[in-house]
Structures are given as structure tokens and as C-alpha cells.
Amino acid sequence: MHRMTRFFLVALAPLLALPVSRAQQLSLDPQDAPLLSVTDDANSVRLQQAKVDTIVLGGLAQTTVELVFANHGGRLLEGQLNFPLRDGQRITGFALDIDGHMRDAVPVPKAKGRVAFEAIERKQVDPALLEQTAGNHFRLRVYPLPPGGTRTVRLVYSEDLALSQGKYRLPVSLTHARGVDVLQWSLRIQAADAMPTASGTLARELAFKRVAGGWETALQRKRYEGRGTLELQWPNEQQARVYTQQWGDEIYFLAEQPLPPAMAMPKRRPLPQNVAILWDSSASARNRNREAELSVLSRYVAALGTAEVSLIRLRDVAEPVQRFSIRDGDASGLLGSLRETIYDGASQLAGWKPLPGVREYLLFSDGLDNYGSQQDLPALPPDVRLYALHAAGAHADALRLRQWSEARGGHLIAIDSTSPQAAVDDLLSAPAQLLDVELVGGDDWVVPTRVPRDGVLRVAGRLTTQQGQLRLRYRDSQGQMQDVKLTIDGRQAALSGPVPQTWASYWISRWSADPQAHAEQIRQISERFGLVSAQTSLIVLETVEDYVEHDIAPPAELREAFALLRQRDRDQRDDLQHRRVEEVAARFEQRIQWWEQVWPKGVMPRPEPTVAYEAARSASEANRQR
Template sequence: MYKWLMLSASLLLMAQAPHVAAQSIVTRPALTVKTTPRETPVQLRAVTVNAEISGPFAQTEIELTFYNPNRRILEGELEFPLLEGQTVTGFALDFNGKWRDAVAIEKPRAQQVFEDVVRGNVDPALLQVTKGNNYKLRVYPLPAQGIRKVKLRITEHLNSAGGVYRLPLSYSALSRLRVNLNITNNDATLRTPEGLSELQDLELKPRGTSGQSLQFDEANFTGEGMLEVQLTGASETATFSQNLQGQRYFMAVVPRPQLTVPRIAPQSMEILWDSSLSGLKRDHDKELALLEGYFQKFPNLTVKLVRFRNVADAAETFEVKGGNWEDLREALLKTIYDGGTDFDALNAPPGASERLIFTDGLDNMTEAALAASSVPVDVVSSAVSSDPVRLKFLAQSGGKSINLTRLSKDQALQELLYGTVQLQKLTARGAKNLVVHEDPESWTIAGILTDNTAQLSYQLAGETQTLKVSSASPRSTQVAPLWASWTVEQLRGEERLNEAAIQRLGKQFNLVTPQTSLIVLDTVQDYVRYEIEPPAELQAEYQQLIQEQDNTVQTQKRNHQDMVLGLLQGYQDWWKKDFPKGDVPKPAEPQKSGEAEGEEGIAFDMAETNDTEMRLSRNEMPSPSVAAPASMAPSPEPVAADTAGGVPQPAGNQISIQLKKWTSDAPYIRRMQEAQARDLYAIYLDERPEYENSTAFFLDVADQLFEKKLPDLALRVLSNLSELELENRSILRIQAYRYLQAGYPELAIPLLEEVVKLAPYEPQSFRDLGLAYQQAHKDQKAIENLYRVVDQQWDGRFSEVELIALNELNAIVHASKTKLDTSFMDPRFLQDLPVDLRVVLTWDADNTDMDLWITDPNQERVYYGHRLSHQGGRISHDLTGGYGPEEFSLKTAKKGKYTIQADYYGSRQQILAGAVTLQAKLITHFGTPEQQEQLITLRLKDSNDNVFVGEFEVK
């Protein structure tokens, strides 16, 4: 998927980082654009920053103006991480010079609404969190040769005893940069790094009677670095309050006593080193420097090193003597970073008296539930893109989460080597819903007042302390949003158990959370259509329209059920019909307009969908009575024995399946094909830097490794797809399909469960998961998911998908060797309808039209324009809106060969998309105990591309 903009960490990070030396900041170019040779990258033309720094609070609004120089409309995607302590508290889209604020709704529903509205060619925008601290902003449209503006509001809590406010200014060829900072602190100082040479003369100026300010307006700006404002303040307790939505929120900042207790020297330690592909993005110099200090403090240790990625490697043991850890250091430096991240490896019993985990906290394969640790666990993160909440949760049994992106080397070593005073036994009178936010210099206690004043009680170093807070404390508009954000962080420690509470807070405070996203729609009618509460300026009109909208949910459900039963009845009528198996007769006289193309008396009306009329714009229309040209239907080459080949059947017709061995024409493929098996992985690592963001590369390499009988390495390479783009359901589907094709349904199921969470509004999500459960021999779960497809109402672009899922459900029920519970189904749906041949085609790209073509022994082609053959081959309704499935069925097969092709007609996606990946499943004796199937995954490059998939041979 094309990104019109992918921001590096340095663009939007306004992080608190007390006492961090300037040289510890890693800056990167702020703008990285992926595009195709035929398209011009979108330009970031102007940036306007308005920031208010008041006491321990900072609020920054960033307005971004983008220009699309291409001659077609695009959808835009902006990805960016935030650092620990930062919260997105606002997002707005510009409509002809007027900003419209976003509102929070359920995350999957927000994505569904956004994509529905995009298909209607109106203006939506969506902001969502993917994993950890990573955010994704989607905007449509970016007008052809036009501009679009978005605005983000970010709130953070700075340490009142002396924090650092940072404003990243890493831009290339920016036509205009405007900055306006207002600071209430009179003693703040400004630092400008050398990379911002154009701004070296800047200085803070007095603002009225109190505070300081900084304003500048630069044209044609280019720079790299961060402006830093060092704040000062008294190390004393401070309280703040805010009245909002009938509640009185408070915040109390409690300075942390600088008392430390040296840690007891461990007898042995275990290092768990995240060696997944994302590990390349960690700052290994900082991590090794931290270990250097650790072994100076504890110079004699037995260390067990465990590298983990998609699976854990075997442990290695090292002896550190006299502080000499060179062997361990050398081993860490030689680590190969490859594969996805599975935290299930962390559940192995500890093999030492202390554990140290180096990771970014992003578990992208299973979301493993972690068992409690019996030994102290410290967690170290040096990655800008991370999951701070998960990192804190990983630290157990008195351990700490140490963030090297905001701590200096000395601070981090202090945290690791010494225990610190902890705030304990917190209670309150006159307040509720307390939450504690911790930083190196202070604790901040926030909550809701139930009285005008409240008394907090807590213990520090065994001594009881008290603190009074009042609704009359100094006011700040940041108190309530930060309380909500910190409460969400606390709930995310057990996210699966707290999803509803997180969702409620996200909606109430308009926050981006794992359960809620922010969305902006164009018209009030769009808000009414999806029953989304709009911003304040549209409320009056919304309430009037929503009252006029009839509640027709039950009626629609009955109509849906009747529609599915009608589809099933038509399929049954086709199945009961006996079709001739002789040659195709000569063409009859032309039929009258509206008559069915199929056999007379069959309820399945071949003209009912007007598919042919929909496609008259094609350059070539395939003839139903002529064989495919040789160039379109080459002789199949058998694939590896574990994925395809002849499949003899124990009963009925003897039917074999041959699949076309598909091979990429990428330049690295020949090199790998000519190499010996022992050299393949080294060649892959050598080629990877050039293709590190290409899904096709990892798929191709995995294919080569599977073919050379290196399944463990193939699975490792394939698992990299989880690391490429967080929460991209297309990539997750492709990865799962490949696991299924290779015979690993247990690896596919967690990925497809994630897809269900991301896109429960797409029937393919439940269908894919159901079929994966079937392959894993979990038939009950399989039919439960497939019935979701049958029973729910879907968008019109998924027309008749219910019948395909119902056929698959019935096949499982009637072929299962165990009695399945079908009591939750309408019994009228249960029908035993086995067929000799079945082909199903699916693909990964939304808004994309793919066609299934079957040519039978009569040389008669069945396709969207000729949906029923002379001998009874039937093809399903043509789905042109993305994903498929398209299905071919033949109850009784004539002897001979049946050729399967896929035709890529085109795409209506408003993004610069890459190659489309399709999956074809060929099945014999479908719906019987003798059922056999083979899967193949292929990739198409351009519209009008046509590929040979495989063939059946009936003997």
C-alpha cells in the first residue's frame, strides 16, 4: 500500500526528557515517501505550530498542509509515533477554511465508516492507534494538483521540577514554517542544535508581565534537529483542577525523594534479546553501554542469553569474570534481526535469579498472555516506535521499565542498578478513581473529587504522608484528558479484560485508544447515516434528522434471512438438475432480451445480475465456446510434493489436481534458484536491505526456502510480514494464507483473529477464520465463524457471499467425523449438496475486480458473462468491490481437463497500490469425507494481467 507520507519519529515527538544530553537524540529525515515511478510524491508544503507551555503541562497544535501534484485524487496515509507521556487530544480536518473536529467512535466501526464514505467519493478523515505508541492518520481526498490541511493536538505532562519541551523541526524543502510558543515559566531557556542553522539567532522574549514567548516565520526552510526549552521550577508539591462534564478532576504532583537502595548482586542473570526485524530500529549502542555499566557493578556473573523472534532460539551461556563480557558483547553484535515478534517466548521458566529483557514491546504475532514471573524482570527499550504500556506491564517482581529514548546513560544505569523509593498504599477521602503517573522526578496523582476537598494518604520509605487537594486549586484544561489517558494506560495492563472500560473513556474524552478512533465526516447526513454523534456545530441538525430516521433493523434482518434462503433455493435447483455431458450443441438463435442464458426451468437466472452489461468497457471479452489461447493456458508444472500434485480419490471419479508452479521474475530470484540450500539464507540477508519494505520480497524468499526444504527459516522469513506495517489487514491475510498453504493453520489462526478485530464489517474476515479452523480440524469453531457470514448483513459490494460461506458450512457439517452443534442455526440452511469440482478465488486488495475463468473439456469457458456451462458448471455472482470470493461449482464432472485462470480486470483504489495477491483453492469431492483440496498463492502486477492457476483432470 502506498503511503503518501510516512513521518519519522522526529516529526511529532514532543517528549519530556529531563537532563538528556543533546548528543543522545537520534534525528532522522522527517519525510519519507514511497511511490511508483509513474507517480510524483506528495509534498509537505507548510507547517504551523502553536504551543502553550503552562506549569507542568504542554499542548501543541500542529497544522500540516499537503500538496498532491498528481493528476488523480489520492487517499493519504500518515504514520507517526509518540513517546511515553504524550496523548493525542484532538484532530481536525479543514473544510474550505473552517476546521471540523473529529469525534471518537469504536475503532473497527470508524474504519468501516471511513472506507464506506471513501467509496462514496466524499470527504472523511480518520485517526487511529495501531500498536503501542504508533498512530495512523488517513485522509480522503487529496485533490488532484490541490492541497489539504489537517491539524493534530498533542497534550503532555512535563516535570514541574525541570522538564524539557522539545519541538522537532526536521524538514526538507519546506516552503513555509511558522512557530508560536508561549511559556508561563520566566526562567526557561532555549537551545537550538547545529542542524537548525537558520534558527541560531532565536531567543525567548518576555511576554507581558509574566512568561516568555518565541515566534518566527521562515520561508524555504530546511533543517534537522529539535528546539529544546529547558524548564525550571521549585521541587515542591503542586495541585491543579478542572471541572468537566459535571465532574471535578484534580491532579497533584509529588516530587520523588532522591533516595536509592543498591540492588543485591544477582547470582546469575538471563538476557532476553528481541531479535525480530523491528530490532534493527533499536539503539544498540545505548543498550550495550547500559550493559557495560551493569557488568562493572556486577563483574562476576553467569549469563544466559536467549534471542527471541517468531520463536525463541536455543539459550547460550556466557561467563562474565572481572567485568570482562567481551564474548557476550560479540555475540550480541552478531545478532541477526529477522522475523516477527512472539512474546510467548517470554513465558519460559526463568533460568536465572534475574531477567533483563531488551525489546520495543510490540508483540505482533500472538498477543501472548504473560505468566507472572518468579524473579525480578527489568525491561529496556531504546526504540522510538514502541509500546510503553506493554513495556511497563512486562516489568515484574520489583523490576523496572527503562526507556533509553528519554533517559541519559547515567539515569538509565541508576534506574537499573538501584532500587528507588516507591509510592505505596495510596488512599483518599473525598476522591475516587485514583491513578498514578510516574516519571524520574515525580509522581503525579490524578482522580475525581467527590467533595470540595480531599485528603490523600500514601507511604514513602515506610513513612505515611498526607496531601490535601481542592476544587479551588489552579485550573488547567489538561487535567481531565490526562487523567483519562493515564487511566486508559492502567487498564491496558490487562487490555482483554478492560476493553469496554477503555472504549467508554475513549468516547467520553474523545481519545484515540486501542478501542476508539477519531473520525471526521463531510456532511451531517453522513453522521446520521452511521448514527455518529457529530461535533457541536452540527448537533441541532443531526438531532432533527435522526428522529426522522425509521428503525428498520428487525425488518432488514428478516429480509436478509429470506434473501439467503432464496439464494440457497436457487443453488438447490441447480444442484438437482441433471445436465448433459456431451459436446456443446451449435449456437441457437439469439435469445430474446431478458431470457436466461442457462438451461430452461432452473431458478438460477444467469441474466439477473447484468454482469455482462457492467463489463462492456473491456477491450476483449472472452468467448465462452473457445479454448483459451496457448499463451493464457500453459501446461502446468507440478509444484513441490507437499503443496500440490496428483491427488487420487478413493471413490467416484478419479480426479487429480495440478497447480502451476508460480515463480516471481524479481532480480533476486535467479540468484536464489542457482544457489545451494545452505547459502539461501545468507543471500536473503544480503538482498534484504534493498527490499525491506516489500511484502513480495519476503513471500518470494519464503517460497524458495520452502522449496529447498528449509521450513524453519521459511517460517521465520514469512513472519516478517507482521513487522512491515502494523494492523494492515491485507498483509495479515496474505501472511495467514501462506501459512495455510504451507500447512500451518495454527500460525494462521492468531493472525486471522486479529483481522476479525480490525475488520468485523467484512465477511471475508469471518470466512477466512472459519476455513483456517477447518484446516486445523476444529470444525465446531469453523462452522460458528462461517455462520456469522451467513447470518449478518453486509455491504452491497459483498453480494451473495452468504451462499458461498453456506456451501462451505454445509460441507463441513455433512463431512465431519464428529457430531457438530448446529442448534444456533436456522435448520432450513442445513442442506447436503456435494459436488465433484469446486474452485474458490480470493484476493487481498479492496475495491479491486478479479475474475475467475474455467475452461472445461468441451472448450467452453465459464466466467462472469457466461455463468452456466452446457454440462452444468456454475460460477457465482461477480464481485467487483474487493476480496472476492468467486466460486465455481460442478456437481458431476465430465472426463477431461478443466483449466483454471484468474484475470485481473482493474482497481478503483484511491491509493498507489502495489501488486495484488490472490489465493486459489481447488477442491475435489467437495462436501464428502473424500474431499481433497490444494491452495496456491499468486501475485499479479497490472490490470488486465491474466495467469494460469492450475487444472483438474477427471479420469
């Protein structure tokens, strides 16, 4: 049996690709992690080409990444790519080359996808499986990587862009492009008036060209040996935008309401005098930058001045409460105790009880709940807040942490280890918050967050009429109430784009606070819109017979053959069943005739094997050998 060759991929907007290297420890910062690490036969597999195309419309970006891997060795290998996505990024498509053309993946229940992949892999043919592992991490399994040959993988993902000081920002990491044989990158920004600006790596090489109401640029490099990050910015005219798109017989919309820069800057909030620290002490906490988290906690306590602080360490079972009396913002006792924490075991993040008198909770965790039933956190009184903080980068389950905190009056704070003060300012401030949404002419509206940390309020929904009205009421960062009305026109809805899948991903995010309670809803919406989730994966199989054998609906190109083959199988089963019934009736009649004979009857005749019997035996033997 061949030894598995593993690959590690980093997804950075919009560049996912890059060089092969030997195995090394994965950094907390995705920009420091290798794209491709080969644990065996390290010099045999090489990233031959990386082609990355990004299209931006308003605050949405959709990126298509095509990677060509070449196996220069003499053995058949399996590829496994493990990659994190940033918070706000979501996979919307996946394809693999089969017989010289790209075949789109189809959604499948997670367990069923694994069974099909492993069964077909044993035949040494071409399956590929993309599945979510923990948090916002994904794993892509490709087989085979033929000796002396290549395999091409295409990934499509979309993301919500951040708006800062009136400008959209798109960071492009080029660090891991070092050594790729051919790198091609292109960007098209639609519906933008002002020309974008670029800074950082390769910025001087970019030339923006005006095209049909927008801008585009591109670059190509061979054996690129640079490193660093390219950042693109372009002004937003502070105009609300509404995008509509048709999906089947339904029309979906996405509305974006930018917050003016003055509103986006929050003011300080009053702090309580009785708080509790929920400190995730499970083994996965080793992947967090705990010193950065302690730095934020220290500055928060300094801002408290005088307060009572309760500490609860969370593992598979919550530890007893430790209490600290803070005077003059001195956190030395609390920090000293936390630095003595031993990190091991599983985590049950809901395994604690609210404490009387506590007005605010700070949950320091990656959100990975791997013990017990993964329930929602305990409910809190309306005037008690919970903030979720982490310095785990892409290792955190940001969806769950966001839903947990926003449902309890707080919000999620991702700590950048290079600038912890930004997280402190966020924690001590009262940000803008969406309070109410009214939708006329539509239903099933959903928001990714009620606390828009990226400067944009977003609402997605489904139209039930050709036109609708959306009303947003929110409190800005200065505490003032704002009321916005938007018109939704579905009469010229686009026929393609990321809007329906964005709507679906927002619902999956909302349900992620309690995934077990919403498992069936997550599975259904993921399968319908072709999304990877905790309940579903994306799979590519080689032949239409493989799809029929495992009862997996194929991509559009194989649907007609799939339907014919399934009908043929049904006809064969019906015919076999009919003949089997006739055979049983004939044997029964033969037995009756034997019993009706005059004694001595002799030995009952042994029935001869029939066509139906032989067909059933062959089918049973084939199933046993699979």
C-alpha cells in the same frame, strides 16, 4: 483507480511538521526521519504551512499543530501519514477542513472506523481517519487531496515534561522545518516566575515577553533552511501543584510533586549473582539498535563480576535456555552468542517460564507482542525483579514495557544510542519509587509510573466532593521514606484543558500490560474522552448523512441535525413497518376469501406490488450497491 500517495510524519515536541522528500529508510531516531515522504508523484504535494502553538502549565504541555498540504499535481490523491509519538505524548484532538472550516474528529471503535472510511472513500468524498497502529505509532488517512487544492489537518497532543536539576525541559526539533513555505511557532508558559532560557537552533532570535504571571515567545520563518534542536528550560520552584478541571458533571485533578534534585539522584543498588536475559529475537528486533543494547548489557555484566547468567531468546516460542558462567565481568561468551542471533518470525513475549534461583530478569524488547493472545508476562516472586530495556526509540511500545517492569519491581529503561552509559547508571541504581497513595474525597486515582524517571511524581483522579486530600508515600533515591500531603480544591476547576484526558490516558497506560483482558474498558474510556487507542480511532466524515448511515455520533456542530435525521429515519422505518404489517394482513384475508369460494376456485389472484413493497425493494437495492 488512483495510486495511493503516502506521507510519513514525525511528531516531536512540540513540532510535528515539515518538508516533503522522497522515500527513504526510517531511522530509529525520530529526529532523523523525514516528516513527509511521497512514494508517488513526489513533486506534486508540498507542505505549504506549519503552525505550532504550545501552552505549558506546570509540568504539562499541550501542543496544537496545524498543517496545510498543497497538491500541485493534476490527480486526486489520498494522503497517509505515519508518525510516532515519544513516550509520554498522547493525542487529544484531531480536525480536518470541511467546506472551509475545521471539523473536529469523533471517537469510533477501530474496526467500525475503517469500514466507514473505506465505504465513504469509494464515493470520493471527504473522510479522514486517525488510528493507532503498533506501539506508540499512529496513522492518519486523509482523502481527497484535490488537484490544485489544499487540505488542512489539525492535531492536538499533550505531554508530561521532564524535570532535571530543578528545571523543566522542552526540546523542540526544527530539523524537519527545512523547506516549509511558512513556519509559525509560539510558546506560552503559564504560572512561571523566572524567565525561560533557550539554547541551540534559533535561540538568539527568541525574545521572551512577560504576560499575566507567565512568559511567551514566538517566531515566524519563510522557507526555513536551518536544522537542529531548540531547547527551552525554566526553573521549577519545587512546589507541588494540583490542577482541577470540569468534564461534564465531574471534576478531575492532576497532582504534581517535584522531587528535589538531591532525592532524584539515585545511589547504587546491590546486584544479584543469578540473572536471566530475555532477548527478543523476532523480526521487529531489526528496528532496535542492538549494538547499543549489547553495550549496556556488557557493562552490566562487568558490574556483576561473578555471576550465573541464563539466556532465553523469545520468538513465537521461547528457545531453550543457554547458561553462562561469568568470571571477572567477562561477557564475551554471552555477547558472542547474542551476535549470532537470527532475527525473524513473530514474538510471544509472555511465552517463557520463570527459572528457579534467578533473582533478576532483563527483558530486551520493543514490547511489540504479535503472536498468540498477548497475555501479561509470567508472575514473579516479590523479591525477584524484572527490568525492561530497549533501544528502539519511538518504535517501542513503552506503555506495556513500563507496566510489565514496574509490576515486577523494576522499571523501564530507554537506551539512548549516543550515551548508553546513562542507561547503565539507571540500571545499576535504586531510583525513587512511589509506594502508596491515599485519596480522601475522590476515587479512581491512577499514576503514569511509580518510578518517576523525569523527576516528578504525578497522580490523577476524580473528585467526589468539592475538596479532597491526597497523601503520597514514597522512598527517595537515597532509600529514605517521604510523606507528602496535598489539598485538592475543585471549587474553581477550569472548564478546559488536558486534565481529564490525561487521567484517561494514564488508565489506558495501566491497562496496556494486558490489553485483551481490558479491551472493553480501554474502548469505553477512549470513546468517552476522545482518545486514540488500540481499541478506538478518531474519524471525520463530510456530511451528517454519513454519520447517520454508519451510526457514528457526530461532533457538536452536527448533533442537532443528526438527531433530526435519525428521528426521520426511525419514523420512516416505523411507518414502513406498519404499512407492511397491514399489507400482510390484507393478503392473508384475501387468501382466506379465495379458499372459502365454491369449487372451482380458479387461479389465486396475484397481489399487486404496494408502496410498502416498493419501498422495501428500493432500500434493499441501495444497501446492495453501497
